[in-house]
Amino acid sequence: MTVRHATSRASGPAPIAILTDFGYRDHYVGAMKGVIASIAPGAPLIDITHGVPAQSVMAGAIALAQSWRMFPRRTIFLVVVDPGVGTARLPVAVQTRAGARFVGPDNGVLSLALEEAGPARAVELRTPRYRLARVSATFHGRDIFAPAAAHLWRGVRLGALGPALRDGLTHLELAAAREGVEELRGEVLYVDGFGNLVSNIGRDALARFAARFPAMRLSVRIDAGAPVEIREAYGDARKGAPLATFGSFELLEVAVRDGSAAKRFAAGPGAVVTVWPFRRTARHEP
Amino acid sequence: MTVRHATSRASGPAPIAILTDFGYRDHYVGAMKGVIASIAPGAPLIDITHGVPAQSVMAGAIALAQSWRMFPRRTIFLVVVDPGVGTARLPVAVQTRAGARFVGPDNGVLSLALEEAGPARAVELRTPRYRLARVSATFHGRDIFAPAAAHLWRGVRLGALGPALRDGLTHLELAAAREGVEELRGEVLYVDGFGNLVSNIGRDALARFAARFPAMRLSVRIDAGAPVEIREAYGDARKGAPLATFGSFELLEVAVRDGSAAKRFAAGPGAVVTVWPFRRTARHEP
Amino acid sequence: MTVRHATSRASGPAPIAILTDFGYRDHYVGAMKGVIASIAPGAPLIDITHGVPAQSVMAGAIALAQSWRMFPRRTIFLVVVDPGVGTARLPVAVQTRAGARFVGPDNGVLSLALEEAGPARAVELRTPRYRLARVSATFHGRDIFAPAAAHLWRGVRLGALGPALRDGLTHLELAAAREGVEELRGEVLYVDGFGNLVSNIGRDALARFAARFPAMRLSVRIDAGAPVEIREAYGDARKGAPLATFGSFELLEVAVRDGSAAKRFAAGPGAVVTVWPFRRTARHEP
Numbered sequence: 001m002t003v004r005h006a007t008s009r010a011s012g013p014a015p016i017a018i019l020t021d022f023g024y025r026d027h028y029v030g031a032m033k034g035v036i037a038s039i040a041p042g043a044p045l046i047d048i049t050h051g052v053p054a055q056s057v058m059a060g061a062i063a064l065a066q067s068w069r070m071f072p073r074r075t076i077f078l079v080v081v082d083p084g085v086g087t088a089r090l091p092v093a094v095q096t097r098a099g100a101r102f103v104g105p106d107n108g109v110l111s112l113a114l115e116e117a118g119p120a121r122a123v124e125l126r127t128p129r130y131r132l133a134r135v136s137a138t139f140h141g142r143d144i145f146a147p148a149a150a151h152l153w154r155g156v157r158l159g160a161l162g163p164a165l166r167d168g169l170t171h172l173e174l175a176a177a178r179e180g181v182e183e184l185r186g187e188v189l190y191v192d193g194f195g196n197l198v199s200n201i202g203r204d205a206l207a208r209f210a211a212r213f214p215a216m217r218l219s220v221r222i223d224a225g226a227p228v229e230i231r232e233a234y235g236d237a238r239k240g241a242p243l244a245t246f247g248s249f250e251l252l253e254v255a256v257r258d259g260s261a262a263k264r265f266a267a268g269p270g271a272v273v274t275v276w277p278f279r280r281t282a283r284h285e286p
Numbered sequence: 287m288t289v290r291h292a293t294s295r296a297s298g299p300a301p302i303a304i305l306t307d308f309g310y311r312d313h314y315v316g317a318m319k320g321v322i323a324s325i326a327p328g329a330p331l332i333d334i335t336h337g338v339p340a341q342s343v344m345a346g347a348i349a350l351a352q353s354w355r356m357f358p359r360r361t362i363f364l365v366v367v368d369p370g371v372g373t374a375r376l377p378v379a380v381q382t383r384a385g386a387r388f389v390g391p392d393n394g395v396l397s398l399a400l401e402e403a404g405p406a407r408a409v410e411l412r413t414p415r416y417r418l419a420r421v422s423a424t425f426h427g428r429d430i431f432a433p434a435a436a437h438l439w440r441g442v443r444l445g446a447l448g449p450a451l452r453d454g455l456t457h458l459e460l461a462a463a464r465e466g467v468e469e470l471r472g473e474v475l476y477v478d479g480f481g482n483l484v485s486n487i488g489r490d491a492l493a494r495f496a497a498r499f500p501a502m503r504l505s506v507r508i509d510a511g512a513p514v515e516i517r518e519a520y521g522d523a524r525k526g527a528p529l530a531t532f533g534s535f536e537l538l539e540v541a542v543r544d545g546s547a548a549k550r551f552a553a554g555p556g557a558v559v560t561v562w563p564f565r566r567t568a569r570h571e572p
Numbered sequence: 573m574t575v576r577h578a579t580s581r582a583s584g585p586a587p588i589a590i591l592t593d594f595g596y597r598d599h600y601v602g603a604m605k606g607v608i609a610s611i612a613p614g615a616p617l618i619d620i621t622h623g624v625p626a627q628s629v630m631a632g633a634i635a636l637a638q639s640w641r642m643f644p645r646r647t648i649f650l651v652v653v654d655p656g657v658g659t660a661r662l663p664v665a666v667q668t669r670a671g672a673r674f675v676g677p678d679n680g681v682l683s684l685a686l687e688e689a690g691p692a693r694a695v696e697l698r699t700p701r702y703r704l705a706r707v708s709a710t711f712h713g714r715d716i717f718a719p720a721a722a723h724l725w726r727g728v729r730l731g732a733l734g735p736a737l738r739d740g741l742t743h744l745e746l747a748a749a750r751e752g753v754e755e756l757r758g759e760v761l762y763v764d765g766f767g768n769l770v771s772n773i774g775r776d777a778l779a780r781f782a783a784r785f786p787a788m789r790l791s792v793r794i795d796a797g798a799p800v801e802i803r804e805a806y807g808d809a810r811k812g813a814p815l816a817t818f819g820s821f822e823l824l825e826v827a828v829r830d831g832s833a834a835k836r837f838a839a840g841p842g843a844v845v846t847v848w849p850f851r852r853t854a855r856h857e858p
Contacts, residue, residue, distance in 0.1 A: 041300075046605045070607045136532075318642075320641075341830045423804050
């Protein structure tokens, strides 16, 4: 997750960027935006996505970690993937050293982005005047998180939203790829809408592994599927053929040109990704 | 539907909030927004949702009734769920006593929100200069409704859009819950994207019924399904377990923790929701 | 595709209108918008759609051709349907005689709109300072196209983005309807989210054909399906009944009232659409 920040060449009010698992069928995202427009008229609203698989904290955390750096430095991220709404998990707002602010439930959905942004200060969203007058037990996105983001945008200080968090923020652990004697073994972290299978194997891990087998090439397998070769771009494979490549996540992913690797390999998050060396032969040369 | 209005603490141009059943596959919503941007550049556009089930006037009416109060007081709601496009149903604009304005077909999709907002004045959208030059028989969202909303936003008076409506506005009747001797019986009004089954049983109706059985607890059933207990929040049930709760609609709904009640009970709009009392026993105490 | 341009009655900054096949599940569109907001804060962003079927250059080209005229004259269209990302196809920006500017891959997705808008000048997006610092092989929407659109919006000249295109722009050929002795034969070009089957038969072609059979009426068939009559509006058919009509595309389409013609006729792009005359009889009169 080494995407560079887009240079900010101009000024203007930072947006509120919204990421949820609310989907697109209901009025839930609209209700949140209505609340923001009521409290902070003129705040630019940008949807990151609302298509995170329902209640998938991990998928939401990855989507946020993959996109936050693209936004202006002072962006407020409003993140609601919240299976524990109405229970003990805390609603929080976090100021980071990178400048960005994050608002959402403290269930790990913020944690991968915060690892990069560097949390500087976190508060629990508890101040009644910065919530809606009536707080439901099921829709904190509307009743607590949207108002907090809107008030922050208007200039309310982080500390005014509630007391400092006593314990640390909840952290999601990403499984690390493991290097064995004859193989590098990781797993599928994320499946995107095209059916691309994104693994936890980064460029560095792959390069280290490859360096041990200088005369050989690498092949990739999903679970017990057929071996797949590593290419520069999706378009380097024939239509309908699988390939492995470093996609926009900067992680090794398995794709099918103009098709879905998730369908082809009947695989999803947690599927095993194995990389191993094989000898270059005339038959395998491009 | 007693959600409180978010306090408007600041001023600025009110948004145009858009709700349709056009879905997300086509350019239809984009074409409407292009028309608005051409007529009223700078108008803030907010999507409520475009995922209303196709041609479902009732689902659109409920989504609108559930969200309009969240928006700034002078918001213009542009609502297009319009199975009768090109036929006798009238295109209308309505000024309400609450301040909000509504633009859409007079087929009932506006009626649940209007009941709350109090219609003060309604006109038929007939003035040619406030429509596109060419009006199709199939896409009044683009040709009639979007231009009307955009012109209203620019300050055109409601009366300039067309003549006052002679007959009343079309009204949707929501089935009321019925209280029997030993049960309270309602029905599913709305199924959301998480598969939550939202009934027509409000807090007051449930409290009245419960008061008749002071020593007992209440159980809820969808059609002939297994009985479900009432909880405070989704998270109070075990993962995969069903529960009943008052969700963000302020109506009794049946949900499955981290799952879909619509799938679990194979139920949709119109399914019977029954509430009945049972004796507290040690086994049932939490 | 003869939709009239919405009259632009007011001024203001033209929007960036975005059309992709990225879908709504992932953060990809959000990442593009973050890049734009970083480079061109304040640029109004309007989604045309992100639901173009994955890698369907033709569907994207049709959606763009059907919507671009609705937008303000100086709109910048950012279009990413790009199955060949990372390969030889060129990233381009095009200034048109109509005023609109288009940014996207030169694979034909722009071509139907450009036919109408009149390309005046086209450049290849090659200038490093107007791309992100690191360009991936899989996500040019974020790394090349979004920055180009944002810089254009800020006032960067088209010529600064890269060298003039040496060869012409790639052109998509739409199959034309063919008139036979006893029938007019076209094909399905586009299937929308309601399941409407939009053909390549325009009003003029149909009128010419009809003029040869003055005493007769016309019937329409999808593949070998049951004959369907031509109506003014969807609502002119009974619920659940099929009809043919000129929809918002200004092309003959086959629909099912409150249903899906794509499902009813099990048909999609490429299905044969046949129009033929039959004698008026009392039984057929409305």
